[in-house]
Amino acid sequence: MDTREKDIEKLKDYKYGFTTDIENIKAPKGLNEDVIKFISNIKKEPQWMLDFRLRAFERLKLLKEPNWQKPKYPKIDYQDLYYYSAPKSMKDKPKSLDELDPKLLETYKKLGIPLQEQARLNGIAVDAVFDSVSVATTFKGELTKHGIIFCSMSEAIQKHPDLVKKYLGTVIPVTDHFFATLNSAVFTDGSFVYIPEGVKCPMELSTYFRINASETGQFERTLIIADKGSYVSYLEGCTAPMRDENQLHAANVELIALDNAEIKYSTVQNWYPGDENGKGGIYNFVTKRGLCKGKNSKISWTQVETGSAITWKYPSCILKGDNSIGEFYSIAITNNHQKADTGTKMIHLGKNTKSKIISKGISAGFSDMTYRGLVDINSKAKNSSNYTQCDSLLMGNKCGAHTVPYIKNKNFDSNIAHEATTSKISEEQLHYCQQRGLNPEEAVGLIVNGFCKEVLQQLPMEFAVEAQKLVGISLEGSVG
Amino acid sequence: MSEQLQSDFDKLVKTSKFSDEEIKFKKNFLNNFIKNGFPNRKQEDWKFLDISQIIKKNISDLGFFNDYSQSNKIDPSVLVDGLEHNKIIFINGKIEEIDFNFEDQNKIEIIDETKKDISFDYENSLIDLNSAFIDKIFKILIKKNYFLKKPLIIYHLTNDKIRSTNINLRLDFELGENSCLKLIDYFANTTQKNFINIFYNFNLEKDSILKNYKIDKFRNNNLKYSFNNIDQENSSVSETFILSAGSDYFKNEINCNLNGEYSSAFINGIFSLEENQQHEIRTTINHLVKNTKSYQLIKSVLGKNSKSAYQGRILVNSKAQKTDGYQLSKAILLDETSEFNAKPELEIYADDVKCSHGSASGSLDENSIFYLMSRGLNYQQSKELLINGFLMDVVEKITDVEIKNLITNIIGLKK
Numbered sequence: 001m002d003t004r005e006k007d008i009e010k011l012k013d014y015k016y017g018f019t020t021d022i023e024n025i026k027a028p029k030g031l032n033e034d035v036i037k038f039i040s041n042i043k044k045e046p047q048w049m050l051d052f053r054l055r056a057f058e059r060l061k062l063l064k065e066p067n068w069q070k071p072k073y074p075k076i077d078y079q080d081l082y083y084y085s086a087p088k089s090m091k092d093k094p095k096s097l098d099e100l101d102p103k104l105l106e107t108y109k110k111l112g113i114p115l116q117e118q119a120r121l122n123g124i125a126v127d128a129v130f131d132s133v134s135v136a137t138t139f140k141g142e143l144t145k146h147g148i149i150f151c152s153m154s155e156a157i158q159k160h161p162d163l164v165k166k167y168l169g170t171v172i173p174v175t176d177h178f179f180a181t182l183n184s185a186v187f188t189d190g191s192f193v194y195i196p197e198g199v200k201c202p203m204e205l206s207t208y209f210r211i212n213a214s215e216t217g218q219f220e221r222t223l224i225i226a227d228k229g230s231y232v233s234y235l236e237g238c239t240a241p242m243r244d245e246n247q248l249h250a251a252n253v254e255l256i257a258l259d260n261a262e263i264k265y266s267t268v269q270n271w272y273p274g275d276e277n278g279k280g281g282i283y284n285f286v287t288k289r290g291l292c293k294g295k296n297s298k299i300s301w302t303q304v305e306t307g308s309a310i311t312w313k314y315p316s317c318i319l320k321g322d323n324s325i326g327e328f329y330s331i332a333i334t335n336n337h338q339k340a341d342t343g344t345k346m347i348h349l350g351k352n353t354k355s356k357i358i359s360k361g362i363s364a365g366f367s368d369m370t371y372r373g374l375v376d377i378n379s380k381a382k383n384s385s386n387y388t389q390c391d392s393l394l395m396g397n398k399c400g401a402h403t404v405p406y407i408k409n410k411n412f413d414s415n416i417a418h419e420a421t422t423s424k425i426s427e428e429q430l431h432y433c434q435q436r437g438l439n440p441e442e443a444v445g446l447i448v449n450g451f452c453k454e455v456l457q458q459l460p461m462e463f464a465v466e467a468q469k470l471v472g473i474s475l476e477g478s479v480g
Numbered sequence: 481m482s483e484q485l486q487s488d489f490d491k492l493v494k495t496s497k498f499s500d501e502e503i504k505f506k507k508n509f510l511n512n513f514i515k516n517g518f519p520n521r522k523q524e525d526w527k528f529l530d531i532s533q534i535i536k537k538n539i540s541d542l543g544f545f546n547d548y549s550q551s552n553k554i555d556p557s558v559l560v561d562g563l564e565h566n567k568i569i570f571i572n573g574k575i576e577e578i579d580f581n582f583e584d585q586n587k588i589e590i591i592d593e594t595k596k597d598i599s600f601d602y603e604n605s606l607i608d609l610n611s612a613f614i615d616k617i618f619k620i621l622i623k624k625n626y627f628l629k630k631p632l633i634i635y636h637l638t639n640d641k642i643r644s645t646n647i648n649l650r651l652d653f654e655l656g657e658n659s660c661l662k663l664i665d666y667f668a669n670t671t672q673k674n675f676i677n678i679f680y681n682f683n684l685e686k687d688s689i690l691k692n693y694k695i696d697k698f699r700n701n702n703l704k705y706s707f708n709n710i711d712q713e714n715s716s717v718s719e720t721f722i723l724s725a726g727s728d729y730f731k732n733e734i735n736c737n738l739n740g741e742y743s744s745a746f747i748n749g750i751f752s753l754e755e756n757q758q759h760e761i762r763t764t765i766n767h768l769v770k771n772t773k774s775y776q777l778i779k780s781v782l783g784k785n786s787k788s789a790y791q792g793r794i795l796v797n798s799k800a801q802k803t804d805g806y807q808l809s810k811a812i813l814l815d816e817t818s819e820f821n822a823k824p825e826l827e828i829y830a831d832d833v834k835c836s837h838g839s840a841s842g843s844l845d846e847n848s849i850f851y852l853m854s855r856g857l858n859y860q861q862s863k864e865l866l867i868n869g870f871l872m873d874v875v876e877k878i879t880d881v882e883i884k885n886l887i888t889n890i891i892g893l894k895k
Contacts, residue, residue, distance in 0.1 A: 397831050397832075398798070400828060401828045404823065408819070412813035415840070418822075420824070
């Protein structure tokens with residue numbers, strides 16, 4: 001076995017499938033008012049925050065779980081979940097990285113995010129969310145100099161209540177759909193970013209999410225506000241240990257871009273996808289929505305989805321400000337018994353708004369992949385345009401690839417163009433590569449990377465390399 | 481509404497000569513319909529145009545009773561000139577005449593199927609409604625190796641005896657091996673506010689060819705729903721053309737099952753809508769075996785306050801390798817109040833396939849208008865010329881030259 005093969009062997013199993021032995025504080029099992037009060041209390045939240053949660057909970061009682069999605073899953077018993085799980089040592093918050101539980105740091109090292117090193121070398125500011133609680137934020141000093149606020153949500157609620165109060169729930173209201181409302185009621189932590197007027201964030205901001213404890217749902221909430229004329233690029237990465245049971249992840253992400261601001265949000269999602277027979281894995285039911293509130297603002301979503309048993313999410317843009325721009329770049333790869341129903345919504349409300357959707361879906365094994373998207377151009381959105389391209393690649397005849405776009409054009413000044421193709425890797429392409437000395441797997445890797453290129457090049461450097469590797473690993477064993 | 485359905489049904493039973501068994505069947509369908517009611521926007525297929533709302537808004541006093549004991553006079557002035565044809569004349573919900581004068585009578589069989597069990601397995605409450613209130617159901621059988629010499633025109637007519645009524649038509653067609661039928665549906669309804677519900681069921685044997693042209697051109701205030709189910713065996717071909725322009729509301733639904741290898745289905749459609757019209761086409765192509773082909777092209781020209789929707793679904797079964805599927809929908813919005821909705825859908829379970837869809841919508845290209853105006857045309861002429869070319873693209877797909885000319889004339893397009 002040469003080194004490359006060994007590497008592959010090592011990577012074949014889910015690399016992030018370890019658990020960390022850390023004592024957890026958990027809220028009592030189940031979903032009720034007491035649990036919500038418990039969460040709010042343990043986080044020492046002010047009354048308005050508790051009211052926000054309770055309002056969401058009241059609303060939740062009236063809502064039903066949606067069931068129109070393509071991948072079906074067994075009913076989730078919401079009373080049988082833990083809604084709060086925090087590493088015990090977090091009870092008294094550490095002041096700096098040095099005070100962190102060494103075991104936690106060890107975990108992050110295994111994940112490939114050595115917080116301290118990263119802080120010094122890469123110049124990427126990291127906020128790590130472990131189970132439900134944000135454990136460390138690096139590079140604080142540098143960011144504070146620019147007036148940028150990058151901290152955990154709970155810290156923001158304590159220290160910047162005005163900002164949180166003003167923006168939380170404005171893009172995803174508490175009255176939204178079932179999973180979003182559930183999150184509003186029980187969310188535990190997440191990241192908060194505020195970029196002041198005219199500031200270009202000097203480094204990439206990054207969060208790593210990890211679900212560690214079993215029977216835990218992860219409900220984080222992220223809020224990013226880019227004030228007038230500012231710019232921020234934000235990265236998000238996710239992993240979880242291998243477990244037999246399915247775990248629920250229902251996060252809410254809200255982005256708000258004011259006049260002339262730009263937010264770039266990149267995700268590399270690699271939650272545990274379940275084993276080869278489809279047992280276990282994460283249910284990734286996330287609500288992500290961006291609001292281009294101001295004129296000339298721009299929000300761009302880039303996602304690489306390789307993990308999760310079921311991915312069900314539609315990062316969306318509401319283009320409210322005139323001349324605002326929404327972009328969505330996505331690669332979704334499903335293998336074995338994974339299922340994905342993902343896409344985007346572009347809602348054009350302002351004049352001269354533009355949106356672009358590039359979606360690449362790859363399905364292999366027994367998996368099922370659906371692109372579902374909505375482009376809605378309102379009658380007031382004069383001179384708007386949308387371009388959508390979604391391509392699917394199938395490997396084998398046990399998997400499925402589906403495209404379900406909804407197109408609504410209510411404005412005669414606006415243009416919508418949509419294209420979709422489905423194909424497989426042709427024998428000619430494979431033959432050509434093999435002739436040049438590549439083995440079949442390398443050949444497939446090369447062709448797939450070419451297929452995904454348009455999306456990969458949207459990712460920041462460090463992520464692009466990681467994503468490219470991930471694409472290769474996810475498709476291991478699907479050829480031949 | 482259920483009380484009215486029940487009382488209209490009782491009235492129908494009294495005035496007509498249905499046998500006990502027929503009444504039993506019909507009662508069943510009626511109960512199904514009462515249970516489910518008209519489809520509404522909660523159902524995915526009716527998301528864009530909600531027929532239960534549209535009926536409520538347009539025909540508040542919709543009745544279901546139709547007196548089948550009376551016969552209707554045929555007004556010869558509505559018949560199509562300049563094209564020799566066979567005809568079926570359908571007036572006020574009653575088939576008054578079936579005439580295959582141009583054909584070899586031994587090769588065509590017309591079977592009254594009213595007394596058979598006519599249930600059709602498809603989730604659609606409008607078919608239940610159709611089956612409950614229909615007068616007679618005929619099956620038209622074209623025998624092996626027979627090509628009809630002339631096209632068949634089905635005239636859809638109403639006269640002033642009828643208003644605010646539900647009218648149902650069902651015909652079954654069986655095309656024997658290596659046979660060919662050209663069928664034109666010609667809508668010339670003169671009275672107002674009826675809800676017309678049509679269901680055709682086609683069975684295409686090996687090597688047979690079906691060409692169906694639906695022409696709804698003349699402006700009228702009726703609401704229409706038409707459903708074609710087409711089952712295709714080896715090497716059969718179906719071609720459907722829809723001109724959707726006349727009625728207040730018209731939804732055409734085509735469900736095509738490609739059961740035999742090398743079978744193919746072509747669907748082409750034009751929406752040409754003016755004030756307050758709402759039209760929809762929904763196509764479902766099920767590629768079930770190897771080497772099948774389908775093609776759909778739908779174009780819309782939308783005027784003031786009009787709305788069109790196209791839902792196109794291509795399903796490729798895991799056995800259906802080497803499928804070739806293509807779908808394109810385009811729309812021109814002429815006014816700020818017009819609206820175009822599309823849901824092109826691919827559902828694919830086989831890997832060796834070539835499937836794609838495209839959809840584009842927008843206003844007329846100002847550069848093209850500028851070009852034409854610089855050549856001496858005025859604005860209106862330039863606009864008309866561009867729309868003419870846009871629609872001609874679809875008409876050109878019609879494979880029968882005679883019928884192509886007829887349709888070009890009816891629409892008023894210039895070559």
